[in-house]
Amino acid sequence: xxxxxxxxxxxxxxxxxxxxxxxxxxxxxxxxxxxxxxxxxxxxxxxxxxxxxxxxxxxxxxxxxxxxxxxxxxxxxxxxxxxxxxxxxxxxxxxxxxxxxxxxxxxxxxxxxxxxxxxxxxxxxxxxxxxxxxxxxxxxxxxxxxxxxxxxxxxxxxxxxxxxxxxxxxxxxxxxxxxxxxxxxxxxxxxxxxxxxxxxxxxxxxxxxxxxxxxxxxxxxxxxxxxxxxxxxxxxxxxxxxxxxxxxxxxxxxxxxxxxxxxxxxxxxxxxxxxxxxxxxxxxxxxxxxxxxxxxxxxxxxx
Numbered sequence: 001x002x003x004x005x006x007x008x009x010x011x012x013x014x015x016x017x018x019x020x021x022x023x024x025x026x027x028x029x030x031x032x033x034x035x036x037x038x039x040x041x042x043x044x045x046x047x048x049x050x051x052x053x054x055x056x057x058x059x060x061x062x063x064x065x066x067x068x069x070x071x072x073x074x075x076x077x078x079x080x081x082x083x084x085x086x087x088x089x090x091x092x093x094x095x096x097x098x099x100x101x102x103x104x105x106x107x108x109x110x111x112x113x114x115x116x117x118x119x120x121x122x123x124x125x126x127x128x129x130x131x132x133x134x135x136x137x138x139x140x141x142x143x144x145x146x147x148x149x150x151x152x153x154x155x156x157x158x159x160x161x162x163x164x165x166x167x168x169x170x171x172x173x174x175x176x177x178x179x180x181x182x183x184x185x186x187x188x189x190x191x192x193x194x195x196x197x198x199x200x201x202x203x204x205x206x207x208x209x210x211x212x213x214x215x216x217x218x219x220x221x222x223x224x225x226x227x228x229x230x231x232x233x234x235x236x237x238x239x240x241x242x243x244x245x246x247x248x249x250x251x252x253x254x255x256x257x258x259x260x261x262x263x264x265x266x267x268x269x270x271x272x273x274x275x276x277x278x279x280x281x282x283x284x285x286x287x288x289x290x291x292x293x294x295x296x297x298x299x300x301x302x303x
Contacts, residue, residue: 016059017050024099033187045092061100066110069093073114087116126257127250132157135244136197145226147209149243151201152223152236156248158198160255160273163233163248169222171210174202184274192272256284 025043028034034042052072058064072093076086094111101109127135136157139150156166165182173180179193194202202222210224217228225231231239240248256269270281 015050015054017053017061020061020100020105021046021050021096024096027099041088042092042096045089046096049089049093061097061105064097064110066114069111069114077117083117087118090114090116125250126254127246129254129258129261132251132254132258139243142208144209144212147201147205148213148223149239151198151205151209152239153243153251154198154201155194156240156251157255158195159192160252161192162252162274163236165274166248167223167231167233167236170220171206171222172220174222175206182274186276188274188276190271190274253284256281260284 021043025039028042029039049069049072052075053064053068056068056071058068073086073090076089090111094109094114097106097109097111100106136150136153139146139153141147152166155161155169159166159180159182161180161182162184165184168183169180174194177194178199179191181189181191183189206222210222213224213226213228215228217224219228219230221230223231223236225235237248240246240251244251252273256273259269259272260266266278266281266285269284270278273281275281
């Protein structure tokens, strides 16, 4: 731990944990290639934990014990934090302290053995197939924004991409292509076919809509706003909310659910979604089983 610079006061010096935290986050960025958003979440979670630890009298890593960690997590639970949020904070604390053990700053990890709360299993909410078709065909304007928004929603539904992946598309990635090579979480790449409806919508947007929005700006970003600047994930979410009254993940859920309802195998859907573990995709089987039961009850003469 660095000592205060000569002439500095106690109020000028960083807290006992701040320099270690920044060094740790820097290693996460450089060694594991985590996104800026993920690193920011780690910083927020760990900063809150260490500030709570200070309030309970801790003034060094050696004073972090299991009781203090459990007390912190219990306070989050009493404050009404979601299980998923508490689980994330538990993982962040455990990972930081494991790093301290590897670096010889602690002899053991006090977070070992503290179980993460299991998030409640919630089924993804997919839009009915007819609703998606009606939504997409309802965006039928010829103005540049309508052409762009139709292409955005068609591409979301055709590929099941994450909003960050859609925001990263460039003109050369889609020009004349019938599939997209996208970079997902952890820098993993995958190929996603691009259906005819999405291709047609993108081509029309690029020919008739994008040039008007782009103006004199110079960018190869596929999606551009009214002033020609590249659209961020946040602005793409806004487009989906304004046009569809929902969030991009609903279209991703619809993409996966509708594929399975029409007979796609689970491993293919896993690859298209960019899931590392098959278990992340298996949650959709519950949705399709429910759909199958409804179809049976509605269709079989002796159901």
